[in-house]
Amino acid sequence: MGGPGYELFDHTADLGIRVWAPSLPELVPPATEALYAAIGQLRTLDSAAVCDFDLAGDDPAVLLRDYLAEILLLFERERRRLTDLRVRQFTPQHLAVSGQARPVDLAASVLEREVKAVTYHQLAICRRADGYEATCILDI
């Protein structure tokens, strides 16, 4: 496996993201990058606002999905991208992430797809010999 990483994969009319990392917390940064990569090539401006996400539940896959849905909403409502991530905790019951919400420089960015939602379809986090793998489908 090596370090954390992600790939986008085909799903008929939509798009899947697959993410892998040695630990649960380390899944979060590549998952974040995968969502933004599905949207396009996002460049940001310097100004930033601190942004915290604290999510509770009983299923880590759903927690990761909820976090991705939150940062999608941040992009859709405010055209901001989360950078400088710090994953404070990721357990099956709690996901806490802090970061800098930076305005997207729309003139310098390429927006390729409108991601409508992060779905629950094929949503999973699986243990592998060398860490974890998460998958989910984005509605395009």
Next chain:
Amino acid sequence: MAEGYTGPLEQIDPCRWRIPRSYKPGMRVDGIIYADQALIAAIRQDNAPEQVANVACLPGIVGYSLAMPDIHWGYGFCIGGVAATDPQQGGVISPGGVGYDINCGVRLVRTDLTGSDVQPRIKELVGALFEAIPCGVGRGGKIKFNRTELQRLMAEGSRFVVQQGFGWPSDLELTEAGGCIPQAKPELVSNQALERGADQCGTLGSGNHFIEVQVVEEIVDPVAAAAFGLALGQVTLMIHSGSRGLGYQVCEDAIRELRDVPSKYGIDLPDRQLVCAPVESKEGQRYLGAMQAAANFAWANRQILTHLTREVFARFFGRTAENLGMRLVYDVAHNIAKFEQYEVDGKLRTLCVHRKGATRAFPAGHREVPQPYRSVGQPVLVPGDMGRSSWVLVGQPAAMEQTFGSCCHGAGRLLSRGAAIRAAKGRSINQELLERGVVARARGRTGLAEEQPAAYKDVSQVTEAVHASGISRRVARMRPIGVIKG
């Protein structure tokens, strides 16, 4: 891509295939897929039939879990899926049976122009549309509504924006449900949804949404075509869009709110994207009220897009839209759940009909068919891909007997977006479309590749299957000559 469906598909007749309820535990009814022999081979390639079987597990489902010939793999429900549930029998409402793009739909506008009036200037006309119609990823529009206005817009739908000057009063009669579900509850739409959609009413969006300039190339049913105001050689406009970010967020909010609800009501689901609540429960009623508000937003959106398109044509041809005969033929919703009455086992029952990528197709005489069309039936608008054709069909009595008044909604995807992009490598889709006589403009870098004609089934094959099955009849075929996409 999925590995493909390997479960049972029993042929009932040339256009129908059954997934027996014995296929998997929990199925309450059979699944039925409408497709001919050629289409079913493609349908087996992905897992959409499995989703038809999953939907058959929903509590209170009546008759069959249905799929139209444009079926393809979705999330929860397949695209092209139809399911009716009976609220009096514990029937559920499922946001996954409507989709994120609530009331995504299509409308068709006729004109008095002919292909020869437009074809020589199509490049300039498409350019004018592209400049005037907000389209593309996350594009906001120039038309802004304040919060109070948005609440009224979600309560009143098309009527509100027509009163603001965006269209003609006659448009309302020619829109499914008059462009408004009066039971909508805008107060149940979250602030996040309002903020996400605030400046998007009157915008096309991206993905497979489009505005297309077409020429009527074939008339199959002259009587219905005349009733719809369609004639050979005439220019028409097709608009495909939905409820934009507001609708996406309403669905997101609902699924999040409902995800623990099935266990509360003892509902066992094979796929969590099928989360649902009994229609009569407070959770079900909350989703319904918000979903109906988003549906009204979508009708208002297509109404404003129609107005903007009429303005472009009026400026471009130096004549008023009225003088150009730009009358709305019809507007159909293809992602929605509605309450409709059907005779089941000899009794009239009010059912909650989910249509996820399926079009209502009411026959002649139905009271919800607009008066001008009541003698022929409701127009069923079936867009194809941007290189081949689109169809107008008309609803038939068999749809009431077999498919809860439903028909196909499009061609149906054949290639994934990634496969389409790979297939487009080294080619110019724009040039290929030009060679077919189609001028296309798109904002996104990959939009034309992802939406290229080869990414879709042949819509003529799809409409042939529903025509042959008797649930709708072909009326007219239109060829695209210009298209704008997000």
